[in-house]
Amino acid sequence: MKIDLTDTTASKINKALVQGRRAIGTPAVGMVLTMVIVTDEENAYDSIKAAEEASHEHPSRTLVVIKRHARTPRERTQSRLDAEVRVGSEAGTGETVILRTYGEVSEHADSVVLPLLLPDAPVVVWWPVDAPQYPVKDPLGALAQRRITDMYAVERPLQALEARVNSYAPGDTDLAWTRLTPWRSMLAAALDQARTPIVSAAVESEADNPSAELLARWLEARLNVSVERVETAGPVVTAVRLGTENGEVVIDRPEGPLATLSLPGQPSRSLALKVRPTSELIAEELRRLDADEMYAVALRGEGTKETPSHV
């Protein structure tokens, strides 16, 4: 069910949500979090689709804030808020409200979002593109426990990475880091088997890949070795080599979803290591809503005394 509201306010949207919920006969609110997507018209479709798929694992109210750019001075002076309320089968397992802001209200989108947040439930903000310099200081970012950015969606990922290092606050996370989770669990499992000290390390990836840089920093922080960054043709991260006294531990993924794990003195074997779609990354990010301490460690690239369960 879809309800369109033109030139509206947050309280009218709240009424439309209750009305829509009653009309489809599911009055109870079983949603566990509010997801705020801040995007532009161009990226809205893909992000909403990803959020709807993720909502099958995490039933949520999705608030999509789309800032409309005025092209004439006359339009710029007019302030207007349009909303599209989707409930039921149109909106995955939760509710979706698409908010389009015109003119001055664009600068005050937080005033629209605040009354629409679910009571008590955690709030996650995701910027698929154009993340602010300081996510935690952004008016919308300040409402959230968890702030998701994506370094893959910027022109200069490695510069963005440095900006993230400087602006890090507990609760920040980045999809470039989420993409590494299978790599990190494979590497940790491989080292559990190898059980020898690591003396050298190398990460091979395409040029300017922020995930590779994060992976290298994570290895530096956790293994206390310097990590060589090797440039290859890609796609994304292609291999990690960890040198031990007995030989190399290698996870190699030249292309496709299949990787090869080689351990010294053991036959090499195949691993599934596919590049995951955005919806899976978002679903993974929403599984834990406390601060991602390991991301902070990887960003800074310094050693810490974390418990092994965090690896």
Add this chain to the structure above:
Amino acid sequence: MKLPEDLGRHTVRAQYAGAWQGGEKVRGYLEEDGIDPSSTTDTYAAVRLNVDNRRWAGVPFYLRTGKRLGRRVTEIAVVFQRAPHSPFDSTATEELGANAIVIRVQPDEGVTVRFGSKVPGTSMEIRDVTMDFAYGESFTESSPEAYERLILDVLLGDANLFPRHQEVEESWRILDPIEEYWARHGRPAQYASGSWGPEEADEMLAQDGRSWRRP
């Protein structure tokens, strides 16, 4: 009913200031038509009270009310003590909030029970979930408007739903000392329209190691 000993620490009053509320620009209280710019009339109040008997010893009652807040809502929330969960390590229960029963008086009348539940799967993760009862949906009849029932009672001469004079007097006995304190000390704080109240109210709860829930 027991008032806090230090009224300055455990009560807050405030006036709304001009800001953006729900997508509209609104004026502050002191800028409204016909309002004295030096008015000390409050549009927001938060107090902590205690019930002075054995059952409710050590349970603070926080009341807050105000105009131009985030949205129009009347709720009673019973927030329970955190469960110790000693079998689990602290990372496993880090996200566990305090369980609560929320009685929604208006709008969307109903009751919500909020509690921590383990996320399915092998890892020990806890997430807050809700059980929801919506009064308006459980019956095919819609309930009468709030004043419909009262007017009927007036016509019938039935005073059950009206406060008696003792109740009114008792209410003022509790509130008068606070009003007198406010008249003698300071000015109302300011809060942005559309927010959930002034920072002073957050600080009032923070000093008890608590925070207001988001309604």
